[in-house]
Amino acid sequence: MESDEGANDPGKRGLRRELLVNRRGLSEEDRLAHERALAAHALALPELASAGTVAAYVSVGTEPGTAALLEALRERGTRVLLPVLLPDDDLDWGAYTGPGSLAVVRHGGRMELAEPAGTRLGPDAVTEADVVLLPGLAVDGRGMRLGRGGGSYDRVLARLERAGARPALVVLLYDTEVVARVPAEAHDRPVHAVVTPAGVRRFARP
Numbered sequence: 001m002e003s004d005e006g007a008n009d010p011g012k013r014g015l016r017r018e019l020l021v022n023r024r025g026l027s028e029e030d031r032l033a034h035e036r037a038l039a040a041h042a043l044a045l046p047e048l049a050s051a052g053t054v055a056a057y058v059s060v061g062t063e064p065g066t067a068a069l070l071e072a073l074r075e076r077g078t079r080v081l082l083p084v085l086l087p088d089d090d091l092d093w094g095a096y097t098g099p100g101s102l103a104v105v106r107h108g109g110r111m112e113l114a115e116p117a118g119t120r121l122g123p124d125a126v127t128e129a130d131v132v133l134l135p136g137l138a139v140d141g142r143g144m145r146l147g148r149g150g151g152s153y154d155r156v157l158a159r160l161e162r163a164g165a166r167p168a169l170v171v172l173l174y175d176t177e178v179v180a181r182v183p184a185e186a187h188d189r190p191v192h193a194v195v196t197p198a199g200v201r202r203f204a205r206p
Contacts, residue, residue: 011183015146019137019177023062026174035065037197038172042069042133043076045193045200047168051130053079055093055156055167058102058114063135064172064197070096081125082116083152090155093125094118126156127163133170134191138177143190143203145171146182157189168192 026034042048054073059066073080080096085107094116095101103117126132134153138146147153160167169191175198193202 012146012149015179015182016137016148019146020062022176023174026062031062031065034174034197035068038064038195039066039069039072041197041199042170042172042195043072045131045168045170045195047131047170047193048073048078051078051168053081053129054131054133055081055083055126055129056096056133057083057135059135060111060113064174066133066172067099069133069172071098074098081121081129084115084120085113085152086123089150089152090123091126091152092123093121095121123155123159124163127160127165129165129167131168131170132156132160133172136171136173136177138179138182139171139173139191139194140179140181141203142181142184143192143194144182144184144188145191154187158187161189170195172196 048054056066056070056073070080074096081093082096083091084094086092095118096116101116101118102114104112105115106112134145136145136147170193171191173194173196175196178194178196178201190203193200
């Protein structure tokens with residue numbers, strides 16, 4: 001599940017293409033191993049250990065897998081919110097209560113996403129989260145995240161800022177996706193940490 005603005009930026013487009021090609025080169029066995037390792041490192045984060053509510057997402061395609069992490073958070077008793085893509089690419093939210101609470105939804109001719117099938121909680125529900133787990137394609141040494149270009153998570157971050165909410169922002173990536181620099185725009189906001197199968201890297205929190 002993804003996005004960020006700047007879809008027309010040539011630097012971002014080229015980097016996205018390169019990163020997506022690399023992801024497609026991973027075997028299913030590699031992806032499952034990465035998913036387990038990523039979940040173990042994420043669950044050890046103090047921010048997740050103490051969180052009452054976590055806004056997360058269901059991985060799709062070649063994204064770093066989140067299924068193991070979602071189940072572990074649920075079993076831990078953490079309230080997990082998952083996004084529902086709206087027609088304007090904003091995100092509504094619903095509660096995750098196990099794999100059976102998900103339904104596959106087709107969004108036009110674009111994509112199929114697994115989304116919570118229960119009550120819609122509204123776009124502002126994300127402001128209740130203690131931690132927001134973000135999808136992405138890369139992050140650099142400043143904590144600047146590169147998304148896929150849809151804009152959904154830029155809206156989430158702007159909503160958090162307007163509400164004065166300050167959850168921990170954590171992006172989930174593969175090891176090779178922590179890069180020297182990603183193109184950034186004035187509205188982009190850094191994340192606080194990146195979790196990869198190899199471990200955790202933190203960035204200065206303003």
